Amino acid sequence: MKVTLKTIAEEAGLSITTVSRALAGYGDVNEDTRRRIVAIAQRLGYQPNLAARHLRSKQTRTIGMVIPLTSYFSDPFFMELLSGVGRQAAEYGYDLLLSAQQPGEEELSAYRRMVASSRIDGVVLARVLADDPRIAFLKEARHPFVAFGRSNANDYPYIDVDGATGVYRLVEHLVARGHRRIAIILSPRTLAFTTARFEGYQRALNEAGIALAGQYIVESDLTQEGGRMAAQRLLDLPSPPTAIVACNDAMAIGTMQAIRACGRVVGRDVAVAGFDDIPTAAFTDPPLTTVRQPIYDIGRRALDMLVCVIRQEPLDEAHVLLVPELIVRQSSGAPPSR
Amino acid sequence: MKVTLKTIAEEAGLSITTVSRALAGYGDVNEDTRRRIVAIAQRLGYQPNLAARHLRSKQTRTIGMVIPLTSYFSDPFFMELLSGVGRQAAEYGYDLLLSAQQPGEEELSAYRRMVASSRIDGVVLARVLADDPRIAFLKEARHPFVAFGRSNANDYPYIDVDGATGVYRLVEHLVARGHRRIAIILSPRTLAFTTARFEGYQRALNEAGIALAGQYIVESDLTQEGGRMAAQRLLDLPSPPTAIVACNDAMAIGTMQAIRACGRVVGRDVAVAGFDDIPTAAFTDPPLTTVRQPIYDIGRRALDMLVCVIRQEPLDEAHVLLVPELIVRQSSGAPPSR
DNA sequence: CTGTTAGCGCCTTCAG
DNA sequence: CTGAAGGCGCTAACAG
Secondary structure (H helix, E strand, O other): OOOOOHHHHHHHOOOOOHHHHHOOOOOOHHHHHHHHHHHHHHHHOOOHHHHHHHHHOOOOEEEEEEEEEHHHHHHHHHHHHEEEEEHHHHHHHEEEEEEEEEEHHHHHHHHHHHHHHHOOOEEEEOOOOOOOHHHHHHHHOOEEEEEEOOOOOOOOOOOEHHHHHHHHHHHHHHHHHHOOEEEEOOOOOOEEHHHHHHHHHHOOOOOOOOOOOOHHEEOOOOOHHHHHHHHHHHOOOOOOOOOOEEHHHHHHHHHHHHHOOOOOOEEOOOOEEEEEHHHHHHHOOOOOOEEEEOOHHHHHHHHHHHHHOOOOOOOOOEEEEEEEEEEHHHHOOEEEEE | OOOOHHHHHHHOOOOOHHHHHHHHHHOOOHHHHHHHHHHHHHHHHOOOOOHHHHHOOOOOOOEEEEEEEHHHHHOOOHHHHHHHHHHHHHOOEEEEEEEEEEEOHHHHHHHHHHHHHHOEEEEEEEOEOOOOOHHHHHHHHOEEEEOOOOOOOOOOOOEEEEEHHHHHHHHHHHOOOHOEEEEEEEEEOOHHHHHHHHHHHHHHHHHHOOOHHHHHHEEEEHHHHHHHHHHHHHHOOOOOOOEEEEEEHHHHHHHHHHHHHHOOOOOOOOEOOOOOOOOHHHHOOOOOOOEEOHHHHHHHHHHHHHHHHHHHOOOOEEEEEEEEEEEEOOHHHHOOOO
């Protein structure tokens, strides 16, 4: 049988209320009765029924995250973010409720369900779209949330990495090594950060006096395989690039595959750079030059912020912008062949 | 304001009961009223309050997992398992409740809380100990669970990988390449799978007519750094091993670091092999020979089993044992130097 | 210091 | 076919 307050109350010959208050540590309970109640609770292994508590208190001490099903598995990015959020949530005594969903309509309705059904106190969301219905919904519902990423309408608490500066430094680095034909594999335009990263690319080329060439600008889907195919197209050009910047590490790894597949050597014949610095990046062959996003820490800080929002405490900074770090490894190693 | 059954009932001029039944799809509601109620619910964006529902129905459609905090971040193993479980949970309409906890007492009490507080319908647990208090607790509480791994008392539903055979094949492979001085870096003895993997090691050496040497058997903590230190000790021996088998990939990667650090070449001077085949394993330099555990699929299947247990349906197989696959890459590449 | 009362939102008898 | 009543387990006034 389940042990409830009632069980304890009967055992102690007291009312449910008193037991509740004693266990909650209220001051207005006789110290002796309190001790007695606690002892019984302990002995019976009492655990409060959280469903009941949530129903009453409208609080769940649970944070929700929706994971898009497609990128779920193959996406170290999400996993790392999740780790950071989960780690910090534990710190505050919060649990994490995960719902894996197909992106799109289902995903949005997962948010709707989570929020309206009082299962969570707040939401962390990632991979912000330029025009994001999830954010629109959460704002409208006035439900606490923090996003990893800015969108067009960014009047909400977020933490983001300055992707423009990140890619700028990356391209600058490649230019310094003598590259002039520098291609970029963009992420989908719908994602908010794509614009920023592209901007960094443009600015760096501009300052180096290199004209933007449409043929060197391609778009893919953030997967390794997508990166491989995009790179293939670039390498098949009559005048192929000597350096390829991918908007994330997974696509950069795919790019390396493509380069090897056509018999060229990464870092010697074609330089490659990524973005994220996922764990694997340090172990690729050759190790990948990239821009480090401290995803794990971002997860932790996002949760810090979210807890403030939930408690309706003022945030010291509602908009955090981190400057990413350039990590130079061997994939951008040698100057271009010519 | 929150939309509840009451809101809809007032709007429709009906009782809460009828609304509830209409929305639940009971047959005993006039088709017209039903339609009208559904329309109102839709218009108002009604979402049932799950806390209330759980309180009533004693069901949560939620699966719980406790993640040990230490190995959380650095552990691709858990992340992959999580992905598989989450993926399949979505299939059944279940959500995932994660609680990150310090291993030990706190971890156990997290299980206690989850179970007794009616927050979840079932539990998936991993990294089974030889003598596992969590399993003892779940069995005693008669709470649905499925484990990834067998323990000493294995009268519970589990799915496991035949680690003995896995390591056996690994060592057999090394022997075939001419190695005789083969060391093993074990995982902690408290973990159930350590015994099995060690057994595979013993059997393979035995069949090859190689005597077991205590100096070649060391133990570490499944982390990369731990692997590095353990390998260091092995390499400092007067007669160091020509091949090192680590009980997981993380330690194998640490081993490669140690080998490089003392100026030797992995795969040429010293062969290295791991266990798991984490995503990074294919990208290490050189790529890591290992034993593939289909962790993602295991997560999915564990969830399939768990759903059966929850529904009190009979399991076709309460004990699943998968035979892992040997993945030969370059880290075990060349025959020993001598 | 303790007990009574009320209700969170939902579902399920049991009567009409 | 519909409604009234009761209760899941907990907490928060409000009295004594």
